[in-house]
Amino acid sequence: DTAVSQTPKYLVTQMGNDKSIKCEQNLGHDTMYWYKQDSKKFLKIMFSYNNKELIINETVPNRFSPKSPDKAHLNLHINSLELGDSAVYFCASSRNQGQSTEAFFGQGTRLTVV
Amino acid sequence: AQSVTQPDIHITVSEGASLELRCNYSYGATPYLFWYVQSPGQGLQLLLKYFSGDTLVQGIKGFEAEFKRSQSSFNLRKPSVHWSDAAEYFCAVGGYQKVTFGTGTKLQVIP
Numbered sequence: 001d002t003a004v005s006q007t008p009k010y011l012v013t014q015m016g017n018d019k020s021i022k023c024e025q026n027l028g029h030d031t032m033y034w035y036k037q038d039s040k041k042f043l044k045i046m047f048s049y050n051n052k053e054l055i056i057n058e059t060v061p062n063r064f065s066p067k068s069p070d071k072a073h074l075n076l077h078i079n080s081l082e083l084g085d086s087a088v089y090f091c092a093s094s095r096n097q098g099q100s101t102e103a104f105f106g107q108g109t110r111l112t113v114v
Numbered sequence: 115a116q117s118v119t120q121p122d123i124h125i126t127v128s129e130g131a132s133l134e135l136r137c138n139y140s141y142g143a144t145p146y147l148f149w150y151v152q153s154p155g156q157g158l159q160l161l162l163k164y165f166s167g168d169t170l171v172q173g174i175k176g177f178e179a180e181f182k183r184s185q186s187s188f189n190l191r192k193p194s195v196h197w198s199d200a201a202e203y204f205c206a207v208g209g210y211q212k213v214t215f216g217t218g219t220k221l222q223v224i225p
Contacts, residue, residue: 004157043158043215043218045213048212092158098208103160
Protein backbone atom coordinates (compact mmCIF):
# COMPACT_ATOMS: atom_id res chain seq x y z
CA ASP A 1 0.00 0.00 0.00
CA THR A 2 1.35 3.38 -1.01
CA ALA A 3 1.55 5.72 1.95
CA VAL A 4 1.42 9.01 0.03
CA SER A 5 0.12 8.80 -3.51
CA GLN A 6 -0.10 11.51 -6.11
CA THR A 7 -1.79 11.54 -9.49
CA PRO A 8 -0.90 12.00 -12.22
CA LYS A 9 2.78 11.11 -12.26
CA TYR A 10 3.36 13.05 -15.47
CA LEU A 11 1.44 16.03 -16.77
CA VAL A 12 2.13 17.83 -20.03
CA THR A 13 -0.04 20.80 -20.85
CA GLN A 14 -0.11 24.05 -22.78
CA MET A 15 0.37 27.52 -21.39
CA GLY A 16 -2.81 29.08 -20.13
CA ASN A 17 -4.51 25.81 -19.20
CA ASP A 18 -5.81 24.91 -15.75
CA LYS A 19 -4.76 21.63 -14.19
CA SER A 20 -5.03 19.76 -10.90
CA ILE A 21 -2.80 17.35 -9.05
CA LYS A 22 -4.30 15.07 -6.44
CA CYS A 23 -2.70 13.73 -3.29
CA GLU A 24 -3.87 11.21 -0.76
CA GLN A 25 -2.20 9.79 2.33
CA ASN A 26 -3.29 6.70 4.22
CA LEU A 27 -0.99 7.19 7.20
CA GLY A 28 -3.52 8.94 9.40
CA HIS A 29 -1.34 12.04 9.48
CA ASP A 30 -2.68 15.45 10.44
CA THR A 31 -0.38 17.58 8.30
CA MET A 32 0.12 17.64 4.55
CA TYR A 33 2.38 19.69 2.31
CA TRP A 34 3.10 20.64 -1.26
CA TYR A 35 6.71 21.13 -2.30
CA LYS A 36 8.05 22.32 -5.65
CA GLN A 37 11.33 20.94 -6.97
CA ASP A 38 12.85 22.98 -9.75
CA SER A 39 15.24 21.88 -12.49
CA LYS A 40 18.19 22.33 -10.14
CA LYS A 41 16.58 19.94 -7.65
CA PHE A 42 15.89 22.73 -5.16
CA LEU A 43 12.97 21.76 -2.92
CA LYS A 44 10.81 24.61 -1.70
CA ILE A 45 7.73 24.37 0.41
CA MET A 46 4.61 25.88 -1.11
CA PHE A 47 1.79 25.05 1.27
CA SER A 48 1.16 23.28 4.52
CA TYR A 49 -2.22 22.14 5.85
CA ASN A 50 -2.97 20.86 9.31
CA ASN A 51 -6.32 19.13 9.78
CA LYS A 52 -7.65 20.76 6.62
CA GLU A 53 -6.57 24.21 7.75
CA LEU A 54 -4.01 26.24 5.79
CA ILE A 55 -0.92 26.81 7.92
CA ILE A 56 1.74 27.93 5.47
CA ASN A 57 1.51 29.76 2.18
CA GLU A 58 5.03 30.57 1.08
CA THR A 59 4.44 33.52 -1.22
CA VAL A 60 3.09 31.30 -3.94
CA PRO A 61 1.20 33.05 -6.80
CA ASN A 62 -2.52 32.96 -6.27
CA ARG A 63 -2.84 30.96 -9.48
CA PHE A 64 -2.00 28.04 -7.18
CA SER A 65 -4.88 27.04 -4.97
CA PRO A 66 -4.65 24.08 -2.63
CA LYS A 67 -7.78 22.35 -1.43
CA SER A 68 -8.08 19.91 1.44
CA PRO A 69 -11.49 18.20 1.51
CA ASP A 70 -10.39 16.10 4.48
CA LYS A 71 -7.15 15.57 6.31
CA ALA A 72 -6.20 12.61 4.11
CA HIS A 73 -6.33 14.63 0.89
CA LEU A 74 -4.57 17.75 -0.33
CA ASN A 75 -5.10 18.66 -3.96
CA LEU A 76 -3.33 21.38 -5.89
CA HIS A 77 -5.10 23.34 -8.59
CA ILE A 78 -3.13 25.59 -10.91
CA ASN A 79 -4.79 28.22 -13.09
CA SER A 80 -3.38 29.85 -16.21
CA LEU A 81 -0.27 27.71 -16.32
CA GLU A 82 3.00 29.40 -17.25
CA LEU A 83 6.26 28.01 -18.59
CA GLY A 84 7.94 28.70 -15.25
CA ASP A 85 5.53 26.36 -13.51
CA SER A 86 7.32 23.42 -15.09
CA ALA A 87 8.79 21.44 -12.19
CA VAL A 88 8.26 18.33 -10.11
CA TYR A 89 5.61 18.80 -7.44
CA PHE A 90 5.81 16.66 -4.34
CA CYS A 91 3.08 16.02 -1.86
CA ALA A 92 4.12 15.01 1.65
CA SER A 93 2.54 14.31 4.99
CA SER A 94 3.65 14.21 8.60
CA ARG A 95 2.08 13.10 11.83
CA ASN A 96 1.75 16.66 13.03
CA GLN A 97 3.27 20.06 12.42
CA GLY A 98 5.94 19.84 15.09
CA GLN A 99 9.54 20.38 14.06
CA SER A 100 10.61 16.89 14.99
CA THR A 101 8.15 15.18 12.73
CA GLU A 102 9.55 13.56 9.65
CA ALA A 103 7.76 14.00 6.35
CA PHE A 104 6.72 11.16 4.06
CA PHE A 105 6.80 12.00 0.38
CA GLY A 106 4.84 10.94 -2.64
CA GLN A 107 6.51 9.94 -5.90
CA GLY A 108 6.12 13.39 -7.40
CA THR A 109 4.25 14.81 -10.37
CA ARG A 110 6.40 16.05 -13.22
CA LEU A 111 4.59 19.00 -14.75
CA THR A 112 5.74 20.24 -18.15
CA VAL A 113 4.18 23.38 -19.56
CA VAL A 114 4.71 23.90 -23.29
CA ALA B 115 15.14 31.88 9.79
CA GLN B 116 16.20 28.31 9.30
CA SER B 117 18.48 27.31 6.44
CA VAL B 118 20.58 24.41 5.25
CA THR B 119 23.75 24.49 3.16
CA GLN B 120 25.12 21.55 1.26
CA PRO B 121 28.38 22.84 -0.18
CA ASP B 122 28.97 19.96 -2.59
CA ILE B 123 26.69 19.92 -5.60
CA HIS B 124 28.16 16.77 -7.10
CA ILE B 125 30.42 14.05 -5.64
CA THR B 126 31.90 11.05 -7.41
CA VAL B 127 33.24 8.06 -5.50
CA SER B 128 34.40 4.61 -6.45
CA GLU B 129 32.35 1.63 -5.41
CA GLY B 130 33.64 0.34 -2.08
CA ALA B 131 35.13 3.69 -1.09
CA SER B 132 33.98 5.66 1.93
CA LEU B 133 31.64 8.60 1.61
CA GLU B 134 31.02 11.82 3.49
CA LEU B 135 28.40 14.35 2.44
CA ARG B 136 28.53 17.71 4.14
CA CYS B 137 25.66 19.63 5.65
CA ASN B 138 25.61 22.86 7.63
CA TYR B 139 22.49 24.28 9.17
CA SER B 140 21.28 27.51 10.68
CA TYR B 141 18.54 27.42 13.27
CA GLY B 142 17.86 29.54 16.33
CA ALA B 143 17.03 26.73 18.72
CA THR B 144 17.72 23.04 19.09
CA PRO B 145 17.74 21.70 15.56
CA TYR B 146 15.90 18.67 14.34
CA LEU B 147 17.90 17.31 11.44
CA PHE B 148 17.17 14.87 8.67
CA TRP B 149 18.86 13.25 5.69
CA TYR B 150 16.72 12.16 2.77
CA VAL B 151 17.67 10.29 -0.39
CA GLN B 152 16.01 10.72 -3.77
CA SER B 153 16.61 8.07 -6.40
CA PRO B 154 16.00 9.05 -10.04
CA GLY B 155 12.32 9.56 -10.75
CA GLN B 156 11.36 8.82 -7.17
CA GLY B 157 10.17 10.69 -4.12
CA LEU B 158 12.27 11.34 -1.06
CA GLN B 159 13.00 8.61 1.45
CA LEU B 160 14.17 9.30 4.98
CA LEU B 161 17.64 7.90 5.72
CA LEU B 162 18.00 9.05 9.30
CA LYS B 163 17.11 11.79 11.74
CA TYR B 164 18.54 13.51 14.80
CA PHE B 165 16.44 14.97 17.57
CA SER B 166 18.53 14.67 20.72
CA GLY B 167 20.80 12.32 22.62
CA ASP B 168 23.67 10.49 21.00
CA THR B 169 25.22 12.73 18.39
CA LEU B 170 26.02 9.80 16.11
CA VAL B 171 22.86 8.44 14.57
CA GLN B 172 22.43 5.32 12.53
CA GLY B 173 20.11 5.10 9.57
CA ILE B 174 18.98 2.74 6.91
CA LYS B 175 21.16 1.30 4.15
CA GLY B 176 24.29 1.50 6.29
CA PHE B 177 24.35 5.29 6.57
CA GLU B 178 25.20 7.27 9.67
CA ALA B 179 25.42 10.96 10.49
CA GLU B 180 27.14 12.93 13.20
CA PHE B 181 25.68 16.06 14.77
CA LYS B 182 28.29 18.64 15.78
CA ARG B 183 26.71 21.62 17.47
CA SER B 184 29.95 23.60 17.59
CA GLN B 185 30.27 23.39 13.81
CA SER B 186 26.53 23.54 13.03
CA SER B 187 27.05 20.44 10.95
CA PHE B 188 25.29 17.16 10.34
CA ASN B 189 27.46 15.24 7.89
CA LEU B 190 26.34 11.97 6.37
CA ARG B 191 28.76 9.06 6.12
CA LYS B 192 28.96 5.56 4.76
CA PRO B 193 32.05 3.35 5.12
CA SER B 194 31.65 1.50 1.82
CA VAL B 195 29.52 2.81 -1.03
CA HIS B 196 27.50 0.53 -3.28
CA TRP B 197 26.51 1.32 -6.86
CA SER B 198 22.87 1.45 -5.75
CA ASP B 199 23.69 4.43 -3.53
CA ALA B 200 23.91 6.69 -6.58
CA ALA B 201 21.18 9.26 -5.97
CA GLU B 202 20.50 12.80 -4.79
CA TYR B 203 20.92 13.39 -1.06
CA PHE B 204 19.15 16.14 0.84
CA CYS B 205 19.89 17.44 4.28
CA ALA B 206 16.99 19.14 6.05
CA VAL B 207 16.22 21.00 9.26
CA GLY B 208 12.85 20.76 10.97
CA GLY B 209 11.37 24.03 12.05
CA TYR B 210 7.94 24.72 13.46
CA GLN B 211 5.36 23.87 10.83
CA LYS B 212 7.81 23.08 8.04
CA VAL B 213 10.98 21.32 6.98
CA THR B 214 13.62 23.29 5.07
CA PHE B 215 15.83 21.42 2.64
CA GLY B 216 19.33 22.02 1.37
CA THR B 217 20.02 22.17 -2.34
CA GLY B 218 21.09 18.55 -2.49
CA THR B 219 24.25 16.64 -3.35
CA LYS B 220 24.27 14.35 -6.33
CA LEU B 221 26.27 11.20 -5.71
CA GLN B 222 27.78 9.34 -8.62
CA VAL B 223 29.32 5.91 -8.01
CA ILE B 224 31.87 4.56 -10.45
CA PRO B 225 32.88 0.90 -10.72
